[in-house]
Amino acid sequence: MIRFANLYKQLDATTKTNQKVAALVDYFSLVDAADAAWATYFLAGNRLSRLIPTRLLRQWAAEAAGIPDWLFEESYHSVGDLAETISLVVPPSQSQSDRSLTDWINTELSPLGQLPPQDQQQRILEIWSKTNTETRFVVMKLMTGGFRVGVSKGLLIRALAKHSGVSPDVIAHRMMGQWEPNRESFEALVNPDETGWEASKPYPFCLANPIPADKNINHLGDSNRYIAEWKWDGIRCQIIRRESQVFLWSRGDMLMENTWPEIEAAAEKIPNGTVLDGEILATNSEGSVLPFDQLQRRIGRKRVGKKLLHEVPVVFHAFDLLELNSEDIRQLPFHSRRERLEVLFERLNDTNLKTTEVVQANQWQDLTEKRSRSRENLAEGLMLKRLDSPYSVGRVQGHWWKWKVAAETIDAVLIYAQKGHGQRANLFTDYTFAVWDGDALVPFAKAYSGLTRQEIQQVDRFVRQNTNDTFGPVRSVTPQLVMEIAFEGIRKSKRHKCGVATRFPRISRWRHDKQPADANTLSDLHRLIESYREPSSDQ
Amino acid sequence: MQPIIEQTSAGLYCPIGDFYIDPSRPVHRAVITHAHSDHARFGSQNYLSSVEGEHLLRLRVNADAEFMFVKYGEVVNRGGVKISLHPAGHILGSSQIRIEHRGQVTVITGDYKLEPDPTCSPWEPISCHHFITESTFGLPIFRWPSQATVQDSINHWWKTNQEEGRCSVLYGYAIGKSQRLLAGLDPSLGPILTHGAVEKGIQAYRDSGLALAPTRYVDQTLTKDLIPKSLVLAVPSAHGTSWLKRFGKISTAMASGWCMMRGWRRRRSMDQGFLISDHVDWPSLLKAVQLADAEMVWVDHGFSQVVARYLNDNGQPAKSIGRGSREENEDEQNINAILSTEAAS
Ligand SMILES: [Zn+2]
Numbered sequence: 001m002i003r004f005a006n007l008y009k010q011l012d013a014t015t016k017t018n019q020k021v022a023a024l025v026d027y028f029s030l031v032d033a034a035d036a037a038w039a040t041y042f043l044a045g046n047r048l049s050r051l052i053p054t055r056l057l058r059q060w061a062a063e064a065a066g067i068p069d070w071l072f073e074e075s076y077h078s079v080g081d082l083a084e085t086i087s088l089v090v091p092p093s094q095s096q097s098d099r100s101l102t103d104w105i106n107t108e109l110s111p112l113g114q115l116p117p118q119d120q121q122q123r124i125l126e127i128w129s130k131t132n133t134e135t136r137f138v139v140m141k142l143m144t145g146g147f148r149v150g151v152s153k154g155l156l157i158r159a160l161a162k163h164s165g166v167s168p169d170v171i172a173h174r175m176m177g178q179w180e181p182n183r184e185s186f187e188a189l190v191n192p193d194e195t196g197w198e199a200s201k202p203y204p205f206c207l208a209n210p211i212p213a214d215k216n217i218n219h220l221g222d223s224n225r226y227i228a229e230w231k232w233d234g235i236r237c238q239i240i241r242r243e244s245q246v247f248l249w250s251r252g253d254m255l256m257e258n259t260w261p262e263i264e265a266a267a268e269k270i271p272n273g274t275v276l277d278g279e280i281l282a283t284n285s286e287g288s289v290l291p292f293d294q295l296q297r298r299i300g301r302k303r304v305g306k307k308l309l310h311e312v313p314v315v316f317h318a319f320d321l322l323e324l325n326s327e328d329i330r331q332l333p334f335h336s337r338r339e340r341l342e343v344l345f346e347r348l349n350d351t352n353l354k355t356t357e358v359v360q361a362n363q364w365q366d367l368t369e370k371r372s373r374s375r376e377n378l379a380e381g382l383m384l385k386r387l388d389s390p391y392s393v394g395r396v397q398g399h400w401w402k403w404k405v406a407a408e409t410i411d412a413v414l415i416y417a418q419k420g421h422g423q424r425a426n427l428f429t430d431y432t433f434a435v436w437d438g439d440a441l442v443p444f445a446k447a448y449s450g451l452t453r454q455e456i457q458q459v460d461r462f463v464r465q466n467t468n469d470t471f472g473p474v475r476s477v478t479p480q481l482v483m484e485i486a487f488e489g490i491r492k493s494k495r496h497k498c499g500v501a502t503r504f505p506r507i508s509r510w511r512h513d514k515q516p517a518d519a520n521t522l523s524d525l526h527r528l529i530e531s532y533r534e535p536s537s538d539q
Numbered sequence: 540m541q542p543i544i545e546q547t548s549a550g551l552y553c554p555i556g557d558f559y560i561d562p563s564r565p566v567h568r569a570v571i572t573h574a575h576s577d578h579a580r581f582g583s584q585n586y587l588s589s590v591e592g593e594h595l596l597r598l599r600v601n602a603d604a605e606f607m608f609v610k611y612g613e614v615v616n617r618g619g620v621k622i623s624l625h626p627a628g629h630i631l632g633s634s635q636i637r638i639e640h641r642g643q644v645t646v647i648t649g650d651y652k653l654e655p656d657p658t659c660s661p662w663e664p665i666s667c668h669h670f671i672t673e674s675t676f677g678l679p680i681f682r683w684p685s686q687a688t689v690q691d692s693i694n695h696w697w698k699t700n701q702e703e704g705r706c707s708v709l710y711g712y713a714i715g716k717s718q719r720l721l722a723g724l725d726p727s728l729g730p731i732l733t734h735g736a737v738e739k740g741i742q743a744y745r746d747s748g749l750a751l752a753p754t755r756y757v758d759q760t761l762t763k764d765l766i767p768k769s770l771v772l773a774v775p776s777a778h779g780t781s782w783l784k785r786f787g788k789i790s791t792a793m794a795s796g797w798c799m800m801r802g803w804r805r806r807r808s809m810d811q812g813f814l815i816s817d818h819v820d821w822p823s824l825l826k827a828v829q830l831a832d833a834e835m836v837w838v839d840h841g842f843s844q845v846v847a848r849y850l851n852d853n854g855q856p857a858k859s860i861g862r863g864s865r866e867e868n869e870d871e872q873n874i875n876a877i878l879s880t881e882a883a884s
Contacts, residue, residue, distance in 0.1 A: 013804075015808060067679050067849075068849075068852065071678075078680070078842075079801075081801065084800075084801055085680065088679075088682070092682070
């Protein structure tokens with residue numbers, strides 16, 4: 001465990017990916033396969049099931065430190081992280097247990113969940129008495145869940161590849177699905193024999209570059225050299241159909257299993273030796289697209305139930321064909337790939353598999369007009385793809401463009417502030433904004449990002465000097481600062497006090513030129529909702 | 540008990556003796572606890588401070604002021620009020636101010652710490668009726684490790700950097716922290732270089748009679764071959780500036796009590812954080828309050844409300860007189876330091 005705590009410290013101390021990879025490789029070479037398996041498991045974002053309610057952990061930590069509960073909470077507000085607060089508040093121990101990570105999990109942590117609370121407390125106090133601040137922090141992180149240390153899956157894969165000499169693609173593939181943290185799994189993960197996985201292998205995704213909202217579209221040249229499609233907000237996905245198997249890969253090297261059973265079933269109709277690229281979208285029975293929050297209900301579940309399958313049906317909208325008859329055709333020009341795609345889909349004839357609709361237009365002017373109606377179609381804008389372009393790797397300039405419509409904005413007044421977490425634990429960075437409803441300010445959105453560091457510092461100072469009331473970590477401040485809030489979508493919501501919910505609200509700029517009285521009103525928000533025509537469900 | 544000290548917009552004031560302690564704006568008569576810029580401000584007519592801190596104070600304030608420098612324990616009479624200065628252990632020349640009037644004793648700690656520090660006289664407890672303490676680190680999360688261990692880890696970090704061909708850059712405040720760090724460095728490891736502001740502070744310490752390891756001010760004549768073996772003492776505002784370019788491959792570290800918090804460390808994007816503070820931590824603060832054995836405790840800048848509430852809960856009458864938290868001020872200074880893009884010199 002000391003080694004693992006040390007690894008955590010090293011990963012946490014640097015932002016340089018090379019140093020992180022080096023620290024990981026070092027760790028893997030030092031520990032046995034069982035420990036390496038657990039480390040991989042946690043770094044990949046998995047967690048132990050909740051063993052003890054955090055409410056009890058806070059209480060016991062305060063007791064162990066000899067401080068009242070309110071003082072523990074004060075400390076927590078300053079630190080911004082529960083595991084860290086516990087590890088700091090409880091007096092450090094003189095002795096250090098040097099048991100391995102695996103021992104810790106199997107004998108110290110996992111059995112905790114089964115014990116009655118008194119015994120749990122006893123065990124926790126023992127754990128605290130044999131850990132120093134650093135190790136205790138990592139142990140508490142494992143217990144309280146949120147184990148994040150700036151290691152992406154990609155970085156972990158790189159480190160494992162470097163450690164084992166196995167190619168990163170193979171590691172990525174082997175990490176998919178149910179991966180058990182034990183010696184055998186880890187040995188299989190780094191096994192130098194790379195055969196037997198090619199069937200599932202996806203192609204690197206081709207990515208689009210954004211066209212700045214204010215840039216003249218004419219700089220792209222002749223509009224007839226492009227195909228335009230709606231830019232939906234769905235799940236980008238490659239369907240791999242080889243050797244009578246189906247694999248669905250999302251961007252970010254995630255193999256998706258059991259999330260989209262209707263698409264997996266439909267894909268079995270596709271002939272072997274085919275790879276498609278497209279977008280999974282929630283679609284109602286009339287064929288129109290549903291908002292992303294509906295689609296989101298299907299993600300992150302182990303199994304999708306009947307009810308959900310019925311409520312949020314999904315369709316794979318294919319826009320590209322990368323492999324046909326087991327032949328990699330990515331170098332063919334886009335228009336030829338598209339023709340082959342359409343021929344293939346005519347034969348398939350399945351309601352869960354469609355090709356994307358091509359937005360017909362003659363000139364940029366025509367397209368610009370179509371784009372301005374994106375919202376009516378629940379799209380974010382248009383995609384423009386050059387007809388003669390190959391399917392390139394990554395974000396190659398000039399092949400694919402995303403042409404989003406500008407975000408909506410609302411001027412709102414800052415009324416509450418709260419300290420951030422992690423890197424911003426001591427600054428007021430999380431704000432709540434309000435609009436006018438008659439002569440009352442009603443909160444309508446929380447926004448975290450969008451200000452420069454300098455501005456954050458100014459707001460922070462303002463909050464400290466203009467606090468009127470505190471509710472736990474939240475400060476209510478004099479309504480004085482006006483900011484422009486941009487967002488991607490807006491709809492009615494029963495869950496929100498003001499009756500309105502926005503998507504991705506963020507601060508677009510600080511309106512120093514405006515007074516609180518100049519801020520928008522709730523009826524302005526309702527007018528915007530009308531213009532969106534989104535369903536008013538809020539489930 | 541009627542306090543002999545009161546709060547005013549310019550800071551703590553003794554009306555009977557007509558003087559201020561660490562006034563925040565120019566006044567007629569100022570008693571200064573120590574030479575940090577948030578305590579020793581420019582522009583007053585008359586300054587009373589400790590002999591130990593004379594050279595440091597003169598760096599800070601106007602030369603045309605009237606000065607009176609006294610030894611620790613020496614009593615000065617002001618309108619029937621007896622003032623004496625006693626070591627606070629914070630930085631060279633730092634004092635607690637003891638004020639006595641008709642048998643009633645008030646002690647103002649200024650900034651202080653209880654652990655030994657080779658660069659200044661050690662803190663001593665003074666029992667009093669009215670105790671006014673700082674609370675910069677007044678939360679139970681602040682608990683300083685053994686300073687010898689931290690100093691060892693700094694030397695170890697330096698050695699590791701040398702082995703990897705990196706120059707070590709260690710940040711600390713120009714007065715106090717840097718000299719304490721210097722005293723803990725192992726000069727046999729390699730050359731110790733200094734940033735201009737730090738060198739000035741070191742010179743003032745030397746002028747005050749302190750023996751410190753040899754240092755070398757970073758200027759144009761510095762030869763390249765020295766650099767990878769060196770440790771550079773610099774002010775935090777140099778972080779991220781082009782001044783650092785001359786050192787090539789570097790590893791950076793900050794020495795501060797705030798390093799206790801992971802979020803704070805990460806926000807500063809330094810490679811290392813060393814937990815060295817010149818303020819009292821939570822256990823020392825409680826110990827100091829206990830030893831003062833006062834009827835009333837006032838808690839000044841820092842986590843003053845938290846500390847006052849805790850003391851009251853535990854039977855020690857206390858009141859917060861915090862005027863904005865130190866945390867914020869220092870935080871602000873540090874953010875400024877990092878935002879600053881101009882080369883420091
Ligand atoms: Zn100070």
